[in-house]
Amino acid sequence: MEREEIICIYDEVLTGKRKQFPNEMFIGITGKQYLGYMTRYLIEEKLKIPIHEIPHKIKAETLWSHRLRPGAKAQGWKYFDLINNAYEGQFLPFDFHQVPQGYWQGEKGRHLAIEAMKYVVESKCKLPLDQIPLKVNHQFFKQHNLVGVFCLFEQSPYTAMDAVYPGVFKPWQFANVPMNCWKETKHVDETMDWLLFTQLHYKSYEEALRKIRKTHFFEYKLTGLLQVAFDYRMKNVKKWIVARLEKDNSTN
Known part of the structure; x- marks a missing residue:
């Protein structure tokens, strides 16, 4: 089906004219393409949200309340996967206020947390090493949607940064020194x-x-x-x- 036909079906589902999507509409590669059409249509045309504001204005319930859950479920996706399918490579999970459930858990989650902190420090904030103890504090993690990461590292800026840059810093260089x-x-x-x-x-x-x-x-x-x-x-x-x-x- 062409994009116009997919959008027509989606509009009919949203307005209640159609009770549900056609069977197997979201299966396989074609289903991913259809979901991409629908996600972008919802965000850009129905909700009129500029692309750069998506992380601040789109939450899981936004997508689910606009009937995109069946498609995501068919692909085995969480809400970020749905957004990434439509805007591939434009966002990272921690750009959003709502990180996918379980994202920071386990050894894989710890590795993702370290990579996320490194990205924010070096690429997003471009902090020189000597500025890290001065700039990385409780507010830093909140500002960059890394509260879950902060909890993973005992809510200690030093412990978190020591995981990213082992042995580079000392605890007392940070305003919030670890307990004990x-x-x-x-x-x-x-x-x-x-x-x-x-x-x-x-x-x-x-x-x-x-x-x-x-x-x-x-x-x-x-x-x-x-x-x-x-x-x-x-x-x-x-x-x-x-x-x-x-x-x-x-x-x-």
Whole structure:
């Protein structure tokens, strides 16, 4: 059948003039073509939605309420498959507010999640590596329809980005540090050395012992470290520095 005939049948189904679609109309390659005609007709001509607005205005119930479920079911499709059939390669599942059910589940889902984050960071937002800890936060995942991905990685920007770029970042570089980070000696030691020598540019632990102030923890957004690891007490911070100094002296 030609496109005009398919659209005529679809209109008759929508208006109730025809109760259902002809048998086997949506089977095989021809059925995919017919569904493409109908999907584009619905979106562009009936609903008059510009193509670039489709991810924001089309949901599964939009398609199902306009009688496209039987065709999708015949092909074994979910709603995104129906859209992708009509607009092949123009959209990604996470462009939509409603990601297909189960899309992020299992090992395959985890791989898709990593690829999605990499695409958003590098292709969509074009973020340099050094900007990732500053820009990737809770709002970032919400803005780019990656809330499901965010949950997959314990709602931690660091954990999510570490999956995409293993070993490139440290937890404390992000505004939202993972829970229990400051209870691990390794993270405390690395962060303190980063603060003292990379950020404050001290030449030695002796200098750090003389100059470190509580305000430095606030300035570099490390209040969580000060609270959890040092109980908000500078005398505990200085005890840590003395211990590192003694350790250095014992190995020299």
